[in-house]
Amino acid sequence: MIELVNVTKTYNSVTAVDNVNLTIPKGEIFGIIGYSGAGKSTLLRCLNLLEKPTAGQVLINKKDLTALSKTEVRKERLKIGMIFQHFHLISSAKVYDNIAFSMLAAGKTKDEIQLRVPELLEMVGLADRADHYPAQLSGGQKQRVGIARALANDPTVLLCDEATSALDPNTTASILKLLKEINVSLGITIVLITHEMEVVQQICHRVAVMENGKVIEVNEAYELFADPQTPLAKQFVQTVHSLTLPERLLKARTGSIAQITFRGDSAEDSIISETISRFKVTVNILHGQISYIQDRPLGILIVEIKGNQSEIERAIEYITIRTNRLEVLADVS
Amino acid sequence: MSLNLLNEFGIAFLETAWMLTISVTLAVLIGIPLGIGLFVTSEGMFWQNKILQNISGTIINIIRSIPFVILLVVLLPLTTFILGTSMGPTAASLSLTVAGIPFYARLVENSLREIDKGVIEAAESCGASPWLIIRKVLLPESKSGLIAGLTVTIISLLSYSAMAGMIGGGGIGDLAIRFGYYRYQNEVMVMTVVFLIFLVQLIQFIGDRAAHAADKR
Numbered sequence: 001m002i003e004l005v006n007v008t009k010t011y012n013s014v015t016a017v018d019n020v021n022l023t024i025p026k027g028e029i030f031g032i033i034g035y036s037g038a039g040k041s042t043l044l045r046c047l048n049l050l051e052k053p054t055a056g057q058v059l060i061n062k063k064d065l066t067a068l069s070k071t072e073v074r075k076e077r078l079k080i081g082m083i084f085q086h087f088h089l090i091s092s093a094k095v096y097d098n099i100a101f102s103m104l105a106a107g108k109t110k111d112e113i114q115l116r117v118p119e120l121l122e123m124v125g126l127a128d129r130a131d132h133y134p135a136q137l138s139g140g141q142k143q144r145v146g147i148a149r150a151l152a153n154d155p156t157v158l159l160c161d162e163a164t165s166a167l168d169p170n171t172t173a174s175i176l177k178l179l180k181e182i183n184v185s186l187g188i189t190i191v192l193i194t195h196e197m198e199v200v201q202q203i204c205h206r207v208a209v210m211e212n213g214k215v216i217e218v219n220e221a222y223e224l225f226a227d228p229q230t231p232l233a234k235q236f237v238q239t240v241h242s243l244t245l246p247e248r249l250l251k252a253r254t255g256s257i258a259q260i261t262f263r264g265d266s267a268e269d270s271i272i273s274e275t276i277s278r279f280k281v282t283v284n285i286l287h288g289q290i291s292y293i294q295d296r297p298l299g300i301l302i303v304e305i306k307g308n309q310s311e312i313e314r315a316i317e318y319i320t321i322r323t324n325r326l327e328v329l330a331d332v333s
Numbered sequence: 334m335s336l337n338l339l340n341e342f343g344i345a346f347l348e349t350a351w352m353l354t355i356s357v358t359l360a361v362l363i364g365i366p367l368g369i370g371l372f373v374t375s376e377g378m379f380w381q382n383k384i385l386q387n388i389s390g391t392i393i394n395i396i397r398s399i400p401f402v403i404l405l406v407v408l409l410p411l412t413t414f415i416l417g418t419s420m421g422p423t424a425a426s427l428s429l430t431v432a433g434i435p436f437y438a439r440l441v442e443n444s445l446r447e448i449d450k451g452v453i454e455a456a457e458s459c460g461a462s463p464w465l466i467i468r469k470v471l472l473p474e475s476k477s478g479l480i481a482g483l484t485v486t487i488i489s490l491l492s493y494s495a496m497a498g499m500i501g502g503g504g505i506g507d508l509a510i511r512f513g514y515y516r517y518q519n520e521v522m523v524m525t526v527v528f529l530i531f532l533v534q535l536i537q538f539i540g541d542r543a544a545h546a547a548d549k550r
Contacts, residue, residue, distance in 0.1 A: 048458055077460035088455035091550045092473040101469055105461035133549045149459065159458075 001026050002047065002157060002189060007056035009042050009213075016042040017053070018213035024191060024206075026156070029183050031200045031221070032193040033236055034210035040193040043210065044159055047191060048080045049073050061156060078106045081150025081188075085162035087142040089134040095121070095145050096130040102152035120148040124178065140171035147178065151186070158182070160192035164199060176202050197240045201225065201293050209233045222293045226263050227325055241300050243287050250330060255306030257286070258316060261325040262299035271322050272303070279315040281307035302329070338521065341508060345525075348422040348503035352494045355426035357487055360433030364486075365479070367393075367434065368441025369467060377450075379463045393435040401432055401493045405500060412500075425502030429490050437486045444478025445471055477548035484540025488533050505529060 002024040009017040016039045024030045032040045045051040046058055049065050058065045065076055089098050096117055103113045121127045124144040134142055143163060150158055160179070164172040180203050183190050194200065200207050200221055207224050209217040209232055217230045225241075228234045243259070250257070262271075272283050287302040305312050320326040371389060374382040399407070405428045412427050413419045448471065456470045472479075495506020505525050513522025 050454060050458060074460045074462060077458060080458075082455070082458040084451060084455060086449075086451055088449065088451040090452060090456075090470055090474060092476060092547070093469070097469075101456065101461065101465075102459040104469065105456075105459045105465055135550055146455075149455075153460075 001059075001061060002191065003057075003059040004043075004046070005057040005059065007043070007046055007053045007058060009039075009046060009051055010054045015213050017046060019056070020213075020215050022208060022215065022218070024189060026189050027183070027187050028205050029180070029190045029192070029203050031204035031207040032191070032210055032215075033195065033197070033200055033207055034193075034232075035195060038210040039213035040210045041161060042213075044161055044191065044193050047157070047159055048077050048082060050082075074105075078153045079155045080157045080159060081147075081153075081155040082159040082161065083143065083146040083150050083163045085165045087134070087139075087146045087166075089142055089145055089149075091134050093133075094130065095126065095132050095134070095137070098134070098145055099148045099152055102149045106153045108153075116152065117148075120152055123151070123182075124148045138171070139167050140175060143167065143171075143175050144178070147175075147182070151182065151188075154186075155188065157189045157191065160190060160194075162194055163192060165194065165196065172196075172198070173202070179203060197236050201240060201291065203294075205294070209236070222296055222298070225291070225293050225298050226261055240291060241289060243289060243300060243302055245286060245302065245329075249286060253304055253330065255281075255284075255304045256312050256316065256328055257302065257304050257330040258319070259327045259329055260301045260303065260319055260323055261327075262301065262323055263325075264296055264298075271319060272301075275315050275319055278318065279307065280311045281305050281315045283315075338512070341512070342505075342525075345503055345505045345508040348507075349491070349494055349505045352422050352426045352429055352497060352502060352504060353487065353490055355423070356429035356433045356490050356494075357483075359430040360437045360486055360490070361483065363434045364437030365441050367438035368445065369471060371438060371442040372445040372471070373463065373467070378453075379457070379466070393438060396431065396435045397439070401428070402496050402499065404428055404432055405496060409500070420501040422497065422502045422504065425494065425497035425500055425504075428500075429493055429497070432493060433486055433490050436489060437482060440482030440485060441475070441479060444475040444482055447478055448474045477544045480540060480544040480547055484537060484544070487536055487540075491529070491533065491536070 004020050004022040007017055007020045008015065020043060032043060034040045042051055046053045049058065053066060060076065060080065063076065065073060068076065090101065093101065099117045099120055100113045103116060117130070118127065121130055124147050126141060126144050126148070129137065129141065134145065137145065164175050167175060176199060179190060182188055192199065204221045207219055207221050208215045209230060211232050217233050219229065224233055225237050228237045275281065276283055284304040284306065285301060286304055288300065290297050290299045305315055316326060316328065371386065372378065373380045374386045408428045408431060409419045412424045415427065416424055418424055452474060453466060453470060456466045494502070494504050497504050498507025498510055505528065509522050509525035512518045513525065
């Protein structure tokens with residue numbers, strides 16, 4: 001379990017992380033999302049004290065890292081793996097030695113290393129690459145080496161610093177899949193920072209949204225998509241639900257335009273048809289999409305509701321009650 | 334060329350080789366740790382130490398700003414104290430060493446700076462100790478730069494060694510001055526210069542090859 005208590009990090013007069021409190025239970029995949037400069041990278045580095053917080057406490061498995069000496073912190077880091085956007089492998093060392101490095105740091109013997117490294121390579125799917133130099137690997141393979149290195153000492157926590165941001169979409173998907181597998185099979189807690197909502201959508205259980213060094217929203221991943229609380233979270237969600245209507249459609253409309261969010265298995269079709277039969281309105285579907293957040297469906301529909309004003313208002317009220325979430329994008333003029 | 338001159342040339346070559354062997358070896362043995370020291374005490378590194386950094390940086394800059402001819406003379410008392418004599422190639426080697434150490438140390442520091450900071454950070458995140466990072470990250474990752482710097486150092490010391498004649502150090506450069514300049518034997522001058530050009534090319538060629546082979550990026 002990871003607990004951050006009033007964590008603050010300032011550089012000279014700049015506050016990079018501003019009084020952050022978070023609790024991340026064991027085995028969770030926790031995402032931190034925000035634009036660059038929001039402080040998420042600094043916050044992540046506070047978790048293994050690559051950045052020493054100016055104030056506050058970082059508790060990992062109940063142990064306050066900020067109270068430890070440098071040597072003790074190094075010992076704790078063995079239990080906190082970390083992977084990076086640009087992999088940061090030792091370019092002069094072969095894949096085998098890059099992973100072995102991590103175990104040397106833990107004081108493991110040569111025999112232990114010889115036994116463990118092939119296991120790790122097998123796990124990340126690079127069994128035949130032990131003798132390659134990083135430069136001979138693709139981005140995805142380098143990240144797999146990074147993951148193997150991070151997991152070499154059986155850590156309880158894995159920190160991912162934009163781990164997929166330098167990878168193409170296919171490779172991103174395969175790395176995310178690997179992280180998910182690791183999370184399930186090893187029960188390891190994963191904290192990742194990203195600016196890609198796809199990452200959150202695919203693997204995160206919970207998400208923190210950061211802006212100007214502050215955590216402004218913490219939400220279940222599904223809830224973040226279904227019902228974002230802050231304007232910034234809404235912005236991020238919109239990057240996934242790219243439901244922008246052509247200007248022409250908005251101009252030509254005669255009714256109200258509403259965005260309806262359907263959660264889970266709520267029967268979307270019947271809500272629309274019931275609305276039409278109950279009220280004197282017509283509903284015209286302009287745009288629609290179903291996304292899957294952790295395999296749970298989330299539907300979004302943009303509709304134009306036509307009719308007289310009071311009927312439209314009643315229809316909107318009805319849909320709102322039935323679906324929990326309706327946003328009027330453009331009122332009837 | 335007379336047999337006598339050829340003989341002189343052979344001796345001069347051995348003297349140069351002797352001076353370079355001593356000074357380059359010591360410059361490497363002391364320059365690498367010093368360069369690493371400069372790097373790991375710099376800002377943001379694990380042994381960050383502004384005072385140490387400033388003191389050693391200043392000393393290095395002072396030595397490096399003294400022209401070698403002057404350094405040679407200034408160090409005469411020290412040479413006499415350590416070696417019991419201030420004459421000969423071994424005596425000149427001491428001055429070459431003093432000039433070579435800070436020269437190479439700075440080059441070492443520079444090639445360490447070339448290392449991606451992220452790689453060092455990643456090593457720290459693994460829980461590695463500073464010593465392990467120096468041995469397994471800093472040195473291997475800068476190997477190519479260390480070799481390139483060594484090449485530059487050898488060539489610089491070779492050119493410095495020409496001045497060793499001032500204190501009876503001998504060597505190829507000294508031969509050129511004594512025979513070529515003082516005795517107006519232009520062909521000796523030309524011959525030694527051509528030989529030096531060849532030697533420098535050779536050192537550079539080997540250095541480049543080795544640096545390239547060490548670079549796995």
